[in-house]
Amino acid sequence: MGSRKKNSAENRKEALKTQYFARLNDVPTSPRKMRLVxxxxxxxxxxxALGVLKFSTKEASARLEKLLRSAISNWEQKTEQKAENGDLFVSAIHVDGGRMLKRLRPAPQGRGYRVRKRSNHVTLFVDSKNSINVSNEVADGTKN
Structure with missing residues (x-):
């Protein structure tokens, strides 16, 4: 690996240490259905958000609820605080397409129709409202 690639990879790893997230890979539902939730x-x-996911009828909501609980746990572990304060929120959520299983379904007159079984990857970021205010003050150079 070249030094430029190595440096950029190390910078990315350092940036991820200050963010609180959870990742779910190869979920066997289509990305479109997961994006709705x-x-x-x-x-x-x-x-x-936990309440909305708990009472949603979508199948993807159960998986996202578990992922959100994992992200909250990661935040608690990294910051050594409890999440009951109520200042924690979902800062970003990304749903990307995963691998696709290609299957054949029998069709009339000896033909076959292609069936694409899609999967997705979900990344969920949580952050506290207090840390955003502190980072904005540092960027502006003002402090209240």
Whole structure:
């Protein structure tokens, strides 16, 4: 590996240490169905998002609820604080396409129709409202 690639990889790893996230790979639902549920909780406070996911009828909501609980746990472990304060929210959520299983379904007159079984990868970031205010003050050079 070249030194430039190595340096950029190390910088990316350092940046991820200051972010709190959870990742779910190869979920056997289509990305479109998962994005419908992800759009419901984007930018929401964590406790409200857990309630929305718990009472949603979508199949993807159970998986996202478990992922959100994992992200909260990661935040608690890295910051050594409890999440009950209510200042934690879903800062970003990304749903990307995963691998696709290609199958054949029998069709009339000896033909076959292709069936694509899609999967996806979900990355969920959580952050506290206090840390955003502190980072904005540092960037602006002002402090209240």
């Amino acid at each position: 992800a759009d419901m909780i984007r930018g929401m406070e964590v406790n409200k």
